[in-house]
Amino acid sequence: MIKAALFDLDGTLLNRDQSVKRFIDSQYERLNKQVGHIPKEKYMKRFIELDKRGYVWKDKVYQQLVVEFNIVNISWEDLLQDYISEFKNNCVPFTNLTEMLEELKRKNILLGMITNGYGQFQMDNIRALGIEDYFDVILVSDWEGIKKPDPQIFKRALKKLNVSPHQSLFVGDHPENDVKAAQNVGMKGIWKKDFQWNNVEADFIVDDLMEIAIIIENLNKQIIESC
The missing domain is CATH 3.40.50.1000 (HAD superfamily/HAD-like)
Structure with missing residues (x-):
């Protein structure tokens, strides 16, 4: 039995795929002053690519995003902390x-x-x-x-x-x-x-x-x- x-x-x-899309969309809007110089679609697409469906931890993802998109008003550490604290609010x-x-x-x-x-x-x-x-x-x-x-x-x-x-x-x-x-x-x-x-x-x-x-x-x- x-x-x-x-x-x-x-x-x-x-x-997770839908949860990530919801999260990264909300992060872009929440931190628009820091990342708004990047087109939203480009920011979301690149995050999803680097994330590799969760098999890459987000410290590596955000370090790469900061370099690629020349993000200077917020650190990768703060972006990571935002992910850790906010992802749960976007679970599907x-x-x-x-x-x-x-x-x-x-x-x-x-x-x-x-x-x-x-x-x-x-x-x-x-x-x-x-x-x-x-x-x-x-x-x-x-x-x-x-x-x-x-x-x-x-x-x-x-x-x-x-x-x-x-x-x-x-x-x-x-x-x-x-x-x-x-x-x-x-x-x-x-x-x-x-x-x-x-x-x-x-x-x-x-x-x-x-x-x-x-x-x-x-x-x-x-x-x-x-x-």
Whole structure:
């Protein structure tokens, strides 16, 4: 029986692409006196390019922006601090996020989250989405000292939930760090579709988060019928 569902955050529960666009638009308007000499579209486009969908931390991004755009009225450190303090105010959830979590809780499925990133920053975003209380376990790589795809972070989460790998599934948008890494420890790996990859090998592929509840229901039904 599937007793636990674990999730990645960015690109899986949090629509990071849309959140970044909202944030950088609001930062440009908020700090217009300092960065207004740059066309907004150019500023947003370059930030998104340098950010590489979150895989480059923003100290490097802002250092590069300051040089490229000759930003002199505000330091890269202050721009970074603005990102840290304000990003949470621009978080966009994927469709049916809360509805999916409610449904899984109704079915008594344990919920976990494993996310790479900085501890407080990620927790701020989780709280901004209003989903912290749904989860029985939340592991952030910064605080754990290990990160996906290291199998130990998956095993740690499963131990805290007191479930075995074959009783669990993991949902994420990254084919290696999420799907393959979860499968490597014996969990079912579900890929949350992302335009960046094609032909991803996963146990299941979903477009909408509500599909997770259906997958669990069908898996458990199959197990019951085979007994």
